Amino acid sequence: EAQVTQNPRYLITVTGKKLTVTCSQNMNHEYMSWYRQDPGLGLRQIYYSMNVEVTDKGDVPEGYKVSRKEKRNFPLILESPSPNQTSLYFCASPLPGNTIYFGEGSWLTVV
Amino acid sequence: AQSVTQLGSHVSVSEGALVLLRCNYSSSVPPYLFWYVQYPNQGLQLLLKYTSAATLVKGINGFEAEFKKSETSFHLTKPSAHMSDAAEYFCAVSVSSSASKIIFGSGTRLSIRP
Numbered sequence: 611e612a613q614v615t616q617n618p619r620y621l622i623t624v625t626g627k628k629l630t631v632t633c634s635q636n637m638n639h640e641y642m643s644w645y646r647q648d649p650g651l652g653l654r655q656i657y658y659s660m661n662v663e664v665t666d667k668g669d670v671p672e673g674y675k676v677s678r679k680e681k682r683n684f685p686l687i688l689e690s691p692s693p694n695q696t697s698l699y700f701c702a703s704p705l706p707g708n709t710i711y712f713g714e715g716s717w718l719t720v721v
Numbered sequence: 722a723q724s725v726t727q728l729g730s731h732v733s734v735s736e737g738a739l740v741l742l743r744c745n746y747s748s749s750v751p752p753y754l755f756w757y758v759q760y761p762n763q764g765l766q767l768l769l770k771y772t773s774a775a776t777l778v779k780g781i782n783g784f785e786a787e788f789k790k791s792e793t794s795f796h797l798t799k800p801s802a803h804m805s806d807a808a809e810y811f812c813a814v815s816v817s818s819s820a821s822k823i824i825f826g827s828g829t830r831l832s833i834r835p
Contacts, residue, residue, distance in 0.1 A: 643823075645825075650730065650827055650828075651827055652725075652727075652811055652825040652826050652827040652828050653765075653811065653813075653825040654825070655822070655823070655824075658822070668822075700764060700765065704823070709767060709770070710755075710765075710767065710823065712764040712765045712766075713764060714763065714764045715763075715764050
């Protein structure tokens, strides 16, 4: 079964404490993306990756880092989280032809 | 640059009534257009997509959308609303066949009245 798996699903952390949200896909896709969802703003792309070691900024990359050392994994790193990064995060993996598989989401609260 | 505007952040219809969710897009090149649905506490599920084939696109759960280039619109409709249709709906546009860059609208929350 095609899956995008992200962890943790729920996290409360404190300002400045580094955290990583992992994302893994089992479809051997080249493309992977991270989005954040905020009320009234829809989903906004943070970073995307077109292949191993190839990443690029999306619309809201400030405060985030990513890496793509292997095809299946695309972790999102918050080096020094701040309260404005409290959000619902989605990892996604699109197929050519534009069908996107989304993870179930990670609720992050920064206090 | 492409963009998406969804008119109405909240739409409420009676069960059995027509559902119409509006989406207008802006794109300098022929776009790929999508509708996604998000049920409470879940991820996004693709309802339907337009990729330059037929202008009337049928999706899952009885939804369909019509691509109208002259109006730059891609409105989502369903003839008869069901209680299970209550969810948030997102329109999205891409100009890349790779789907590496997709722009989402701000979403429309659909409520169904008994």
